[in-house]
Amino acid sequence: MDSRIPVFYLLVISIQILVVAAVTNTQDYGALLALKDNWQNTPPSWVGSDPCGDIWEGIGCTNSRVTSITLPSMGLTGQLPTDIQSLSELQTLDLSYNQGLTGSIPPSIGNLKKLSSLSLVNCGFSGPIPNSIGSLQQLVYLSLNSNNFTGQIPPSIGNLSNLFWLDLAENMLTGTIPVSNGTTPGLDMLNNTKHFHFGKNQLSGQIPPQLFSSNMTLIHVLFESNDLTGNIPLTLGLVQTLEVLRLDRNSLSGSVPSNLNSLTNLNELFLSNNGLSGPMPNLTGMSYLNSVDMSNNTFDVADVPPWFSTLQSLTTLVMERTRLQGQIPVNLFSHPQLQTVILRNNQLNGTLSIGSSYSDQLQLIDLQNNFITGFRSAGGYSQELILVGNPVCLETGVTENYCIIQQSIPTNPTPSNNCASVSCGSDQISSPNCNCAYPYTGTLLLRAPSFSNLRNLTIYTILQNSLMNSFQSHQLPVDSVSLSNPTKNLDDYLLLSLEIFPSGQDHFNRTGISGIGSVLSSQTFKPPEMFGPYVFIASLYGYFAGTKKSSSTGIIIGAAVGGSVLVLLLLLAGFYAFFQKRRAERAAKQNNPFASWDPTKSSGGIPQLKGARCFSFEELKKCTNNFSEASEIGSGGYGRVYRGTLLSGQLVAIKRAQQGSTQGGLEFKTEIELLSRVHHKNVVSLVGFCFEQGEQMLVYEYIPNGTLMESLSGKSGIRLDWMMRLRVAVAAARGLQYLHELANPPIIHRDIKTNNILLDERLNAKVADFGLSKPMGDTERSHVTTQVKGTMGYLDPEYYMTQQLTEKSDVYSFGVVMLELMTARAPIEKGKYIVREVREAMDKTKDQYNLQGVLDPTISSGTTLKGVEKFVDLAMRCVEETGAARPTMSEVVKEIENIMQLAGLNPTAESASTSASYEGASKGFDHPYSNEGLFAYSGAFPPSKLEAK
Incomplete structure (x- = not known):
C-alpha cells in the first residue's frame, strides 16, 4: 500500500481541525476539555476539537458559545473542575443522576454569571455549598437535593432575587436557617421564590420569625425531618399563597399559632412527630385542605374538634397520639373525597357509627387502641376498618374482621394496553404496549400527595398520561411509561417505581436519556396538582444504543483548503496524532479499570459499577x-x-x-x-x-469512632447510655430498611452484627461490610437459595436449615444486635447463647421483665430503662424461629421510633454534636476497618460448629 496515504489522511484531519476550531470559542473548548479530562464515561461523541460543530452530546451552543450542558444519567464519574468558570455564557448546567460525580462544588462556579438553571440532583457531591453561589444573579432553578452536602445553608442565596425553585433536601446540611441582618443577606429576601425544599437534613435552631412575611409568594415550605426547635413562628400565617406545609419530624414545641387557619389556600399540613403542646389547632375555614397529619404531639386533652366535620376537601386525616377523646362525629365520614382516617392510640370512646352516606372513596379507618365499645354501619361499610385494641374487640368470642389486622394486597397501577403480553429475555422488560425493551428506570418520590388511597388505579393513570404528554411535547423518543409498587415510606413520601420505554427501538440513546432526565430533574414536567412536589431518583442506564456521526462535511471543508500551509500542517498532524494516542490510551485505561480482571477465578465476572x-x-x-x-x-x-x-x-x-x-x-x-x-x-x-x-x-x-461492638465492650472508651443505644438501634435499622426496600436491586446484607455497625463522629450508626451481601433480582423476591454464610450467633436458623436466604434473615441478625445493645454480651459467650438466655430469664409479670440480671449494669444499675420491655418484645419477635413470624425492617424501624417517643426522645433528632459529648469519649482504639471489622469473613461452616438456638 502507498505509504503516502496515511500522511494524506493526517493532512486532511489536521486541515479540518484548523478550519473548524474557530467555530467553538477557544475558551469554551478548553473548559470542555478540562471536563473531559476530569470525568470518566463521557459520551463517545466527545471527539474532535469543535464541540458545537461536531455536536458533542449534551452540549448546547448558541453561535460559537456553549450555553447548556445537560448530561443526566450518563454514568459520569469524577469531580467538577474549577475550569468550568470559563464557560461564561453557560445558562443551563444539569448533571443530575450521576452518582459518581463526587467532591465539592468549586467556588469558581460563582463566575457563571448567566447561569439560570443549576441541577445536580442525586449525585455524590459533598462538602459545603460554596457561598459564591449567591453571585449567580440570573439563577431561577437551584436543585442540589439528594447529595452529601454538609455545612450551613449559604446566606448569600438570599441575593438570588430571580430564584423560583430552591431544593436543598436530602443532604447533611447543619446549622440554622439564615436570615438577613442588615449586613449579610438571608432567605427572607427571596420574595419571588415559590419553593423552599429543605427536608431530610440536620438543620437546627429555631425557625426565624423573620423568614416569613406577607411579601413572599411561597407555595411549598418543606422543612420535614430536621432538628428544628422552638415555636412555629406566627409570621408563617402571613404567607397567604402557601399550599403545602411540612414541619413534621422535628423538635418543635409550644402551641401551634392561632392564625394558622388564615392559610386558606393550604392543601397539605404535616405537623406530626414534634413536641407541640397547648390547645388543639383550629383549622376551621381551611376549605382546600386535603391532608392533615398532627400525630405524636402532646396537645391538651380535648374532645374531637368541630372542624373535623367542616373540611369538605379532606382526603386524609391522621391524628395518632394527639390525646383526642369523646365520640367521632358520623358526618366526618361523609366528606365526599375522604379516603383515610387514622386516629389510633387516643382516648376515643362510645359506639362508632359510620352512617349510610360515607364517602365512596373511603378505604381505611384505623382506630386501634382507643376505648370504642361498639360499631354500627347502616350502609354496610366493607372496606378496611381496624378496631384492634378497643373494648369492642376484647370480648370473648369476637371474630369480626375489624378485630384482625388484614395484610394489604400490593397493586400494579399500570396494566397492559389491551395487548397480548410477551415474554422477554435478558434484561429486557415488557412495556405497557407489550414490546420488549430496556427501559430507563428510577423512583418517583412524591413529597406531599393530596391522596392516600394507593389502590386507586385512576390516579396513576392520570399521572401516567401526564408524563407521556410531557415527554411527547418535548419530542422525546418515549413509547410508554409504567408505574408500579406504590408505597409510603417513613417520611410519608409516596414512592412509585417508574419505567420509561423507548419508541422505535429497544434502547434509548444518550440524547434520549439526557432529554428525559433533564425534564424530570429540572422540574420541566409539572404533574397534576394532586401529586404535589416530587423528585425523581434515577437508576443508572447501561443500555445505550450506538450513535453514528458523519464527518463528510468536515472532509469536504478540509479538502477545499489549499496546500500553502503543508509543512505546518504536517507538523501539527504529527503532534496531534501523538497526543491523541496518549489521550486515547489514558481514556481506555480509565474507562476499563478491570482490563486485567480474571473471570475464571472464584471472584467471577467483571464488576458492574454504578458510580464508584x-x-x-x-x-x-x-x-x-x-x-x-x-x-x-x-x-x-x-x-x-x-x-x-x-x-x-x-x-x-x-x-x-x-x-x-x-x-x-x-x-x-x-x-x-x-x-x-x-x-x-x-x-x-x-x-x-x-x-x-x-x-x-x-x-x-472514614468512620472515626469504631464499631458498635467496641463501644459495648468498652474497648473504644465511648460509653453509650440507654438513650444513645436507642438512637443507634433506629439508625442501623433505617440503614437495613433502605437496603431491603429502596436499594435497586434490594440487598440482603447477610452478616449483620455489632462489628459491622460503625459509629461516626456524631455517634450515628452506619451499616458496613457488604462482602457477603446478596442482591435480590426480580425472580428472587421471595428468597434466594445459596450456600450458607454468616457469623455464628447471628445466623438465622431457618436460613441455615433450608439454605433459603430472605430479608427476614437480616431481621433475625438484627434482633441479636438488639439483645447485645441491652446486655453488652456477645451472642455466644462461655457456651451460652444470648437469645436463649434472655428467653429463659424473661418474666412478663415482673418489672423490666425480670431481666435485671441480664441487662448491661452500666445502663441499668439503679435505673428503670424507659421502653425496655417493648424493646425486648421487639427483639424477641425478630429472633422468632420462622421468618414469617418476624417483622419487616420497616416495622422494626417504626416500633423503635415509638419506643424512643415513649422514652422521651425525638426519633428524627441528631445524635451527639460530637463523640466527645459523651462520657468516656474515644481514647485511641483500633479502627473499625481492622481485624474483625470490615475484614470479618465468616464462610460456610458445618453444623457441628453452629450454635443451636
Whole structure:
C-alpha cells in the first residue's frame, strides 16, 4: 500500500481541525476539555476539537458559545473542575443522576454569571455549598437535593432575587436557617421564590420569625425531618399563597399559632412527630385542605374538634397520639373525597357509627387502641376498618374482621394496553404496549400527595398520561411509561417505581436519556396538582444504543483548503496524532479499570459499577504517605487498612488486600458492586476503588469512632447510655430498611452484627461490610437459595436449615444486635447463647421483665430503662424461629421510633454534636476497618460448629 496515504489522511484531519476550531470559542473548548479530562464515561461523541460543530452530546451552543450542558444519567464519574468558570455564557448546567460525580462544588462556579438553571440532583457531591453561589444573579432553578452536602445553608442565596425553585433536601446540611441582618443577606429576601425544599437534613435552631412575611409568594415550605426547635413562628400565617406545609419530624414545641387557619389556600399540613403542646389547632375555614397529619404531639386533652366535620376537601386525616377523646362525629365520614382516617392510640370512646352516606372513596379507618365499645354501619361499610385494641374487640368470642389486622394486597397501577403480553429475555422488560425493551428506570418520590388511597388505579393513570404528554411535547423518543409498587415510606413520601420505554427501538440513546432526565430533574414536567412536589431518583442506564456521526462535511471543508500551509500542517498532524494516542490510551485505561480482571477465578465476572470512583495506585500511595506505618489503622485476614487524605481534603479509610492474594476476590467484587449502588446516611459510603498493578483496594468514608461492638465492650472508651443505644438501634435499622426496600436491586446484607455497625463522629450508626451481601433480582423476591454464610450467633436458623436466604434473615441478625445493645454480651459467650438466655430469664409479670440480671449494669444499675420491655418484645419477635413470624425492617424501624417517643426522645433528632459529648469519649482504639471489622469473613461452616438456638 502507498505509504503516502496515511500522511494524506493526517493532512486532511489536521486541515479540518484548523478550519473548524474557530467555530467553538477557544475558551469554551478548553473548559470542555478540562471536563473531559476530569470525568470518566463521557459520551463517545466527545471527539474532535469543535464541540458545537461536531455536536458533542449534551452540549448546547448558541453561535460559537456553549450555553447548556445537560448530561443526566450518563454514568459520569469524577469531580467538577474549577475550569468550568470559563464557560461564561453557560445558562443551563444539569448533571443530575450521576452518582459518581463526587467532591465539592468549586467556588469558581460563582463566575457563571448567566447561569439560570443549576441541577445536580442525586449525585455524590459533598462538602459545603460554596457561598459564591449567591453571585449567580440570573439563577431561577437551584436543585442540589439528594447529595452529601454538609455545612450551613449559604446566606448569600438570599441575593438570588430571580430564584423560583430552591431544593436543598436530602443532604447533611447543619446549622440554622439564615436570615438577613442588615449586613449579610438571608432567605427572607427571596420574595419571588415559590419553593423552599429543605427536608431530610440536620438543620437546627429555631425557625426565624423573620423568614416569613406577607411579601413572599411561597407555595411549598418543606422543612420535614430536621432538628428544628422552638415555636412555629406566627409570621408563617402571613404567607397567604402557601399550599403545602411540612414541619413534621422535628423538635418543635409550644402551641401551634392561632392564625394558622388564615392559610386558606393550604392543601397539605404535616405537623406530626414534634413536641407541640397547648390547645388543639383550629383549622376551621381551611376549605382546600386535603391532608392533615398532627400525630405524636402532646396537645391538651380535648374532645374531637368541630372542624373535623367542616373540611369538605379532606382526603386524609391522621391524628395518632394527639390525646383526642369523646365520640367521632358520623358526618366526618361523609366528606365526599375522604379516603383515610387514622386516629389510633387516643382516648376515643362510645359506639362508632359510620352512617349510610360515607364517602365512596373511603378505604381505611384505623382506630386501634382507643376505648370504642361498639360499631354500627347502616350502609354496610366493607372496606378496611381496624378496631384492634378497643373494648369492642376484647370480648370473648369476637371474630369480626375489624378485630384482625388484614395484610394489604400490593397493586400494579399500570396494566397492559389491551395487548397480548410477551415474554422477554435478558434484561429486557415488557412495556405497557407489550414490546420488549430496556427501559430507563428510577423512583418517583412524591413529597406531599393530596391522596392516600394507593389502590386507586385512576390516579396513576392520570399521572401516567401526564408524563407521556410531557415527554411527547418535548419530542422525546418515549413509547410508554409504567408505574408500579406504590408505597409510603417513613417520611410519608409516596414512592412509585417508574419505567420509561423507548419508541422505535429497544434502547434509548444518550440524547434520549439526557432529554428525559433533564425534564424530570429540572422540574420541566409539572404533574397534576394532586401529586404535589416530587423528585425523581434515577437508576443508572447501561443500555445505550450506538450513535453514528458523519464527518463528510468536515472532509469536504478540509479538502477545499489549499496546500500553502503543508509543512505546518504536517507538523501539527504529527503532534496531534501523538497526543491523541496518549489521550486515547489514558481514556481506555480509565474507562476499563478491570482490563486485567480474571473471570475464571472464584471472584467471577467483571464488576458492574454504578458510580464508584476509580483511583490510581499512585493517588492512594500519595494520600497515605506511601502506605506508611503511621497511616496504618488496622489489619486482618484480608490485608491492611490505612487512613488517607484525598486532594479534596476528604478523610478516607483504604482497605488494601494482601499483594497477590486471591482471598477476598469475591468480597472485593461484591462490595464495589453493591456499595456503588447505595447512598444512605446510615450505610457506609464507598468512595472508590483501585484495581491496578496487582492491587485490590477499597476506599471508604472514614468512620472515626469504631464499631458498635467496641463501644459495648468498652474497648473504644465511648460509653453509650440507654438513650444513645436507642438512637443507634433506629439508625442501623433505617440503614437495613433502605437496603431491603429502596436499594435497586434490594440487598440482603447477610452478616449483620455489632462489628459491622460503625459509629461516626456524631455517634450515628452506619451499616458496613457488604462482602457477603446478596442482591435480590426480580425472580428472587421471595428468597434466594445459596450456600450458607454468616457469623455464628447471628445466623438465622431457618436460613441455615433450608439454605433459603430472605430479608427476614437480616431481621433475625438484627434482633441479636438488639439483645447485645441491652446486655453488652456477645451472642455466644462461655457456651451460652444470648437469645436463649434472655428467653429463659424473661418474666412478663415482673418489672423490666425480670431481666435485671441480664441487662448491661452500666445502663441499668439503679435505673428503670424507659421502653425496655417493648424493646425486648421487639427483639424477641425478630429472633422468632420462622421468618414469617418476624417483622419487616420497616416495622422494626417504626416500633423503635415509638419506643424512643415513649422514652422521651425525638426519633428524627441528631445524635451527639460530637463523640466527645459523651462520657468516656474515644481514647485511641483500633479502627473499625481492622481485624474483625470490615475484614470479618465468616464462610460456610458445618453444623457441628453452629450454635443451636
